[in-house]
Amino acid sequence: MxxxxxxxxxxxxxxxxxxxxxxxDLGMVEQIDVRDGAVSVSLLPTFLGCPALDIIRARxxxxxxxxGASAVxxxxxxHPPWTSDRIxxxxxxxxxxxxxxxxxxxxxxxxxxxxxxYCGAERTVMENLFGPTACRSIFYCQQxxxxxxxMKPVLVSR
Amino acid sequence: MERxxxxxxxxxxxxxxxxxxxxxxxxxQLADDDFLLxxxxxxxxxxxxxxxxxxxxxxxxQDTMGHAAMYYQLLEDLxxxxxxxxxxxxxxxxxxxxVLLERVNGPGHYLREPRYDWAFTVVRHYFxxxxxxxxxxxxxxxxxAPLAEVAAKIQVELHYHLLHWHTWFVQLTNAHLEAxxxxxxxxxxxAADFAGVLTLGAKGADMVRWGLIDDEKVLTERTxxxxxxxFAEVGLDWPMPFGMKHGNGRNGEHTPDLxxxxxxxxxxxxxVPHAIW
Numbered sequence: 001m002x003x004x005x006x007x008x009x010x011x012x013x014x015x016x017x018x019x020x021x022x023x024x025d026l027g028m029v030e031q032i033d034v035r036d037g038a039v040s041v042s043l044l045p046t047f048l049g050c051p052a053l054d055i056i057r058a059r060x061x062x063x064x065x066x067x068g069a070s071a072v073x074x075x076x077x078x079h080p081p082w083t084s085d086r087i088x089x090x091x092x093x094x095x096x097x098x099x100x101x102x103x104x105x106x107x108x109x110x111x112x113x114x115x116x117x118y119c120g121a122e123r124t125v126m127e128n129l130f131g132p133t134a135c136r137s138i139f140y141c142q143q144x145x146x147x148x149x150x151m152k153p154v155l156v157s158r
Numbered sequence: 159m160e161r162x163x164x165x166x167x168x169x170x171x172x173x174x175x176x177x178x179x180x181x182x183x184x185x186x187q188l189a190d191d192d193f194l195l196x197x198x199x200x201x202x203x204x205x206x207x208x209x210x211x212x213x214x215x216x217x218x219x220q221d222t223m224g225h226a227a228m229y230y231q232l233l234e235d236l237x238x239x240x241x242x243x244x245x246x247x248x249x250x251x252x253x254x255x256x257v258l259l260e261r262v263n264g265p266g267h268y269l270r271e272p273r274y275d276w277a278f279t280v281v282r283h284y285f286x287x288x289x290x291x292x293x294x295x296x297x298x299x300x301x302x303a304p305l306a307e308v309a310a311k312i313q314v315e316l317h318y319h320l321l322h323w324h325t326w327f328v329q330l331t332n333a334h335l336e337a338x339x340x341x342x343x344x345x346x347x348x349a350a351d352f353a354g355v356l357t358l359g360a361k362g363a364d365m366v367r368w369g370l371i372d373d374e375k376v377l378t379e380r381t382x383x384x385x386x387x388x389f390a391e392v393g394l395d396w397p398m399p400f401g402m403k404h405g406n407g408r409n410g411e412h413t414p415d416l417x418x419x420x421x422x423x424x425x426x427x428x429x430v431p432h433a434i435w
């Protein structure tokens with residue numbers, strides 16, 4: 001098995017709660033290692049309380065095995081912390097397809113502004129800092145009148 | 159399959175093995191604090207003042223439970239037993255959480271007429287989250303690298319918890335009539351036990367000696383400095399001094415509230431100890 005084949009397999013593993021985006025686009029894959037057909041994958045958890053981590057682990061094992069690995073080890077790393085700027089450009093577009101605004105890249109003092117993933121308008125208001133999952137917030141678009149979710153910016157130094 | 163991730167640390171561990179007893183004690187305090195408060199938070203599910211709060215609060219509680227799980231995992235890595243066992247099977251006398259965090263949400267019972275106290279909950283969570291932020295900042299410089307790494311990770315998530323509780327604290331206290339009266343009462347109630355959150359217990363000096371965390375006096379000063387602006391914002395007098403009215407949980411002193419909490423939260427675990435979670 002080649003590294004490239006492993007990355008390809010990992011691209012098929014989607015976030016169980018946001019089906020349009022893969023764990024690669026989310027920036028969760030920190031490192032892969034292939035030795036004599038045995039593969040080890042090191043992942044970064046997004047939020048520690050995320051209940052999807054065990055599902056992701058199982059799906060990575062399955063996907064990489066199906067791609068031809070003789071054995072698969074999946075580890076969640078404590079370090080470095082996952083940050084929202086690890087999401088790829090393609091990932092940001094895929095979040096929008098799912099109706100979720102990508103996280104703002106820089107967080108100015110306290111408040112953050114996000115554009116509506118449906119109409120692109122900047123005239124949006126935060127309805128709830130916490131959404132259906134720890135990593136999302138709920139917004140309302142005053143332009144197209146749609147409620148939508150946004151991924152929280154998660155950055156190390158504030 | 160072996161699923162531990164302790165070997166992944168790239169930083170060298172400048173931690174002296176003689177400090178392990180103090181380290182274990184500190185980890186139990188951190189784990190039990192988050193675990194019990196996350197449990198009390200989860201009891202609000204379906205009962206919070208409005209549906210947005212129900213969503214936000216359960217998200218925060220789930221995240222906090224995740225933080226506790228990380229500390230229990232560090233204890234497992236040190237050979238203290240499995241994380242599940244440490245969370246579920248230890249008796250009240252072995253718990254190191256502050257008593258403030260085990261206290262019931264209010265009168266009544268989750269299943270039978272819960273008459274929970276929202277003001278108490280907001281103040282308890284706001285005070286605790288400020289203290290936790292200060293503690294984490296210190297822990298990111300801990301001599302025990304795995305703990306420093308976990309602290310850095312939790313720190314970025316905690317920012318949102320703090321924003322949430324600060325909003326509630328200010329809005330309710332600045333509201334007129336009943337809300338302000340109830341918040342004022344809740345602040346007195348929380349302050350009476352808040353010293354129990356700030357203390358590092360009998361092994362505190364050892365924790366400092368081995369470079370695990372800053373001195374509790376320093377942490378207390380920083381926590382007060384973090385809380386003070388909110389009191390100025392709402393025009394309330396500072397509720398000093400903090401006390402330990404219901405006992406010092408760091409020394410294993412607890413209330414019947416903890417026995418009740420442990421009996422409920424470990425019911426499934428005790429029924430089927432070998433179940434896979």
